[in-house]
Amino acid sequence: MNNPRIRTVPRRRSLLLAASALALLAPLTACGGSDTAEGDGKTLRLWHYEQQDGALSKAWDAAITEFKRTHPDVKVVFERKTFEQIQQNAGMILNSDKAPDVMEYNKGNATTGLLAKQGLLTDLTPVVEERGWDKKMSESASVTARYDDKGEMGGDKWYGIPNYGEFVLTYYNDDLFKKHNVAKPTDFKSFEAALAEFKAAGITPLANAGNDHPAGHWLYLLALSRANDTWVDDYQLYMGKVDFHGPEMTFAVNKYEEWLDKGYFDKKDVGLKGNDMTEQFVSQKRPIMVGGNWWFGSLTTDIENFSWSTAPFPGSEKTLGSGGNHWVIPTKAKNKKLAEDFIDITMSDKIQKLIGEQGNVPIAAQADTITNPRAKELITAFDTYQSNNGLAFYPDWPVTGYYDTWLAATQNLMNGGKPDTVLDELAAPYDKYVASRS
Structure with missing residues (x-):
């Protein structure tokens, strides 16, 4: 990314x-x-x-x-x-x-x-x-x-x-949902309810990797759940001023911190890479993974002993993705x-x-022309975002070298850094670059 x-x-x-x-x-x-x-x-x-x-x-x-x-x-x-x-x-x-x-x-x-x-x-x-x-x-x-x-x-x-196309979506271990009698989420409220039920059963619900793009994807996805088209255009295309302490990014860092404190994320995942995250899902240690469709092919090959499915991230009309x-x-x-x-x-x-x-x-x-049922599920999810102007690109795109900034900021958050400090980390290089364009 x-x-x-x-x-x-x-x-x-x-x-x-x-x-x-x-x-x-x-x-x-x-x-x-x-x-x-x-x-x-x-x-x-x-x-x-x-x-x-x-x-x-x-x-x-x-x-x-x-x-x-x-x-x-x-x-x-x-x-x-x-x-x-x-x-x-x-x-x-x-x-x-x-x-x-x-x-x-x-x-x-x-x-x-x-x-x-x-x-x-x-x-x-x-x-x-x-x-x-x-x-x-x-x-x-x-x-x-x-x-x-x-x-x-x-x-x-x-x-x-x-x-x-490419985009970020949700992967579910359907067998674990059935085993623990957890309902598949349909919106953000029911998504958080599912996280709480898995945690109560002694299971860390969310796969993650702090030393790679997944952690930053999570943070940006949470911001997108509170964002509109104007915010995305301002952030990605420099069409207006972006307030990193505004409601979108503030919600994201606060919710991320909350999920860390509640154990929905494991703080020990701060040093993991993307392949470690997918292994958490494949080995059935984590019932939910949010990641790109680029993982889809390898999951199809690697998963042999449980049923799984994909769906758009509940509670957000936008996701990371693009052509x-x-x-x-x-x-x-x-x-x-x-x-x-x-x-x-x-x-x-x-x-x-x-x-x-x-x-x-x-x-x-169109998804209805595809005979592969799991592929059809994937394409339906992409079509949902594409038809609703829901592809919001990736968080590091606006500034050259910004990937490293997002990586450091999310690791700081996972290591106990204050949300406001994390937002300042993200804002500094972005604001500097935007100022240099004028």
């Missing part, structure tokens, strides 16, 4: 990055051979970094197959890169004659926004309107695909097209029309349905 951080790079690391960049700029030799007919409308060069056999990789494989079927005279030159290769060297790559025609790239001001501001990405706005891609996703899901002249998300120009990483077309791409055709296929009903059946969250597919 953290933004890339600006830092001085030691010489040894600089040499490694240079070598990595050279490797990326080397002649393309993956499936289909080298591209000898550049810019003639007969070759599509495509890069992505999804892991082989993952849900999205399978979807992109199917999209390539469909593209070849509909473009029988076009050669597809596909290269699977690593996330780090593209992240570290994108500027150099896209400013060269080796730029691919279409590429998966990370969303955000420091990534897509930066390249758009530098003139390295194609403005897709006319294509989006012509092909109706904007009609297939919600306003909140498209924010990270649109940027202004400063390279800040939420602008009026489209530079990327997301195919999937996923997206396809971009470099300014120097040689076959942009072919790239557009490929993106269009990834937005088709067939590929969107495949993304859903494989356990990810398609951005343009």
Whole structure:
């Protein structure tokens, strides 16, 4: 969830990055051979970094197959890169004659926004309107695909097209709820009632990890339970002044402290990582986990001995989430029309349905078209947020390096720090950055 951080790079690391960049700029030799007919409308060069056999990789494989079927005279030159290769060297790559025609790239001001501001990405706005891609996703899901002249998300120009969504939701151990006769929550009041019942039975109800993003996600989610659209826009898009001691964040830190004191969270979780949190849920030590849909696939594989389900976090119309990483077309791409055709296929009903059946969250597919029952449950939850403008991004997005601030602040709270002090910690770098923009 953290933004890339600006830092001085030691010489040894600089040499490694240079070598990595050279490797990326080397002649393309993956499936289909080298591209000898550049810019003639007969070759599509495509890069992505999804892991082989993952849900999205399978979807992109199917999209390539469909593209070849509909473009029988076009050669597809596909290269699977690593996330780090593209992240570290994108500027150099896209400013060269080796730029691919279409590429998966990370969303955000420091990534897509930066390249758009530098003139390295194609403005897709006319294509989006012509092909109706904007009609297939919600306003909140498209924010990270649109940027202004400063390279800040939420602008009026489209530079990327997301195919999937990501969001934070609730995971329940249904067997433990039945065993202890606890009712599944339907709102915030009944959620807290469930926490109290589990604690009374000697069970710490909530999985958590203080040395990773989950603890900060919890704090931001509690703030969102008291927030409206204006607050989210002010915080994420700098549309107005944010008062960190206002009702939203004050409620969050006070409720977090209350749950720590009542034992709904375990203070000893302050040093845990995200995988430790999921292990708490998988091992049935904690009946409730709030986390991203990115855990969904591994839980499906790892959980074999109990029934579980997912649902939107009760009591909040908003959650952490956004459209996923997206396809971009470099300014120097040689076959942009072919790239557009490929993106269009990834937005088709067939590929969107495949993304859903494989356990990810398609951005343009309805849950009732999915046959996998657990995947349908997941997509229904995402659709609930997407249709109600409920995707509120992530707490560390507004400021470069803010992830570390949120990590330290939530650990301070878990270690007994005063709520007002924690709010001051969060406010200082945010206010400094906002002041520097004016």
